[in-house]
Amino acid sequence: MATKLTNAQIAWRAAQDLPDGSYVNLGIGFPEMIAKFKPKGREVIYHTENGVLDFGEAPPAGEEDWDLINAGKKAITLNAGASFFHHADSFAMVRGSHLDVAVLGAYQVAENGDLANWSTGPGSVPAVGGAMDLVHGAKQIWVVTDHVTKKGEPKLLKKCALPLTGVGCVTTVYTSLAVFDIVDKRFVLRDKLPSVSLEELQAVTEAQIVVNGTPGDLNVPEL
Amino acid sequence: MDKIYPGVADAIADIEDGMTVMIGGFGGSGAPIELIHALVERYKATGAPGGLTVVNNNAGNGGIGIAAMIDAGMVAKMVCSFPRSSDPRAFTDRYLAGEIGLELVPQGTLAERIRAGGAGIPAFYTPATFGTQLAEGKPVAEFDGKSYVQERWLKADVALIKAERADRKGNLTYRKAARNFSPLMAAAAQVTIVQARKVAAVGDIDPEHIVTPGIFVNRVVEVADAQQEEALLRAEAS
Numbered sequence: 135m136a137t138k139l140t141n142a143q144i145a146w147r148a149a150q151d152l153p154d155g156s157y158v159n160l161g162i163g164f165p166e167m168i169a170k171f172k173p174k175g176r177e178v179i180y181h182t183e184n185g186v187l188d189f190g191e192a193p194p195a196g197e198e199d200w201d202l203i204n205a206g207k208k209a210i211t212l213n214a215g216a217s218f219f220h221h222a223d224s225f226a227m228v229r230g231s232h233l234d235v236a237v238l239g240a241y242q243v244a245e246n247g248d249l250a251n252w253s254t255g256p257g258s259v260p261a262v263g264g265a266m267d268l269v270h271g272a273k274q275i276w277v278v279t280d281h282v283t284k285k286g287e288p289k290l291l292k293k294c295a296l297p298l299t300g301v302g303c304v305t306t307v308y309t310s311l312a313v314f315d316i317v318d319k320r321f322v323l324r325d326k327l328p329s330v331s332l333e334e335l336q337a338v339t340e341a342q343i344v345v346n347g348t349p350g351d352l353n354v355p356e357l
Numbered sequence: 358m359d360k361i362y363p364g365v366a367d368a369i370a371d372i373e374d375g376m377t378v379m380i381g382g383f384g385g386s387g388a389p390i391e392l393i394h395a396l397v398e399r400y401k402a403t404g405a406p407g408g409l410t411v412v413n414n415n416a417g418n419g420g421i422g423i424a425a426m427i428d429a430g431m432v433a434k435m436v437c438s439f440p441r442s443s444d445p446r447a448f449t450d451r452y453l454a455g456e457i458g459l460e461l462v463p464q465g466t467l468a469e470r471i472r473a474g475g476a477g478i479p480a481f482y483t484p485a486t487f488g489t490q491l492a493e494g495k496p497v498a499e500f501d502g503k504s505y506v507q508e509r510w511l512k513a514d515v516a517l518i519k520a521e522r523a524d525r526k527g528n529l530t531y532r533k534a535a536r537n538f539s540p541l542m543a544a545a546a547q548v549t550i551v552q553a554r555k556v557a558a559v560g561d562i563d564p565e566h567i568v569t570p571g572i573f574v575n576r577v578v579e580v581a582d583a584q585q586e587e588a589l590l591r592a593e594a595s
Binding site: 298 | 383384385386387414438439440441442443445448449452453459461462463464465466467468469471472483484485486487488489490491531532533534535536537538539540541568585586587588591
């Protein structure tokens with residue numbers, strides 16, 4: 135396959151779907167990149183697990199206040215209208231269905247919406263953070279991920295092999311090749327790269343892809 | 358009523374072997390470094406308190422704060438959600454050598470277990486972990502067609518907390534995101550020990566601004582020039 139999206143391009147594509155006026159939690163690492171590609175004119179309020187609502191961009195180097203960080207322990211700034219709260223209130227926002235979207239990374243996603251993103255199995259120090267809470271409660275759970283692993287193995291599966299983060303929770307998957315909505319426990323293709331044929335896409339996807347009508351073109355600018 | 362203690366060493370002097378100690382903070386934000394280091398100094402000087410169970414979101418970073426406790430050998434077990442950091446060696450080395458225990462708890466469940474401990478709620482149900490390894494052995498029940506996992510309260514003998522302002526009655530405010538777990542831990546511990554940047558006169562803190570009411574606080578020490586864990590780590594690294 136000739137082309138695939140970079141992580142920045144996957145983040146850009148997901149950002150185009152951020153609803154105006156929404157409350158959003160971006161997972162640490164790759165999903166955090168989505169914020170900088172938010173379309174102009176849309177107001178999105180970001181939540182971070184450690185008790186801040188409505189934070190903005192990172193401060194310039196040298197101006198960090200290390201009491202003001204996000205869940206990834208990175209320095210942040212506040213937007214006008216920001217608020218602080220303790221951890222139990224923060225996760226009330228999460229579990230209580232007050233967030234519109236939570237975006238996470240993934241090792242594996244299954245066609246029924248199961249997500250595996252916290253453990254690669256025995257032999258390392260397990261760490262879960264807020265992922266197991268975030269996958270329950272937000273109205274939509276998006277995953278951003280390369281379409282395959284570094285070894286080229288499919289990540290969109292019939293059933294996850296790695297330890298689960300949550301059962302039946304993922305609603306949309308943005309990959310380096312395509313965008314899928316999970317509907318009735320199937321990967322329904324929304325967009326794909328014009329340069330990738332359906333056959334090529336299916337060849338790197340273990341689960342059966344469902345195509346309803348003509349999929350849209352996944353057109354993303356060079357970034 | 359006067360909850361003010363003269364110094365951090367006095368405030369932590371009666372913490373005993375085997376106690377469960379909740380420590381406020383998320384990464385370096387809100388970590389009560391001076392209280393922790395007083396405890397480490399006491400352990401190095403006297404051999405006590407050892408065998409502690411420490412509750413915090415993380416498991417230490419670099420060689421200060423909770424990492425210093427682990428390095429000193431006074432921690433038997435960590436209860437946390439994310440035992441990783443930019444420099445997690447203190448915990449990782451001991452964990453992989455089987456020298457320290459780990460109870461891994463999802464972050465929201467950790468917060469709610471501590472909240473429940475302080476609120477007198479022995480157990481509750483949460484959707485988090487349903488269908489995962491972390492739910493193994495726990496009761497599951499269905500409510501309105503959805504499955505939930507039963508979790509139990511978490512309480513502690515002692516909580517170590519960093520506050521921004523305090524008064525002699527124990528009322529507290531926090532600074533920015535340094536609040537995180539601290540208000541929950543203050544309520545969940547038998548003895549809550551606070552280091553505050555500034556001790557104000559009673560009445561100086563507007564009641565509308567008090568985040569932790571003094572009923573949850575037992576001891577207050579003023580540490581005016583408190584160190585910030587992340588700033589300290591970065592200064593050491595550069």
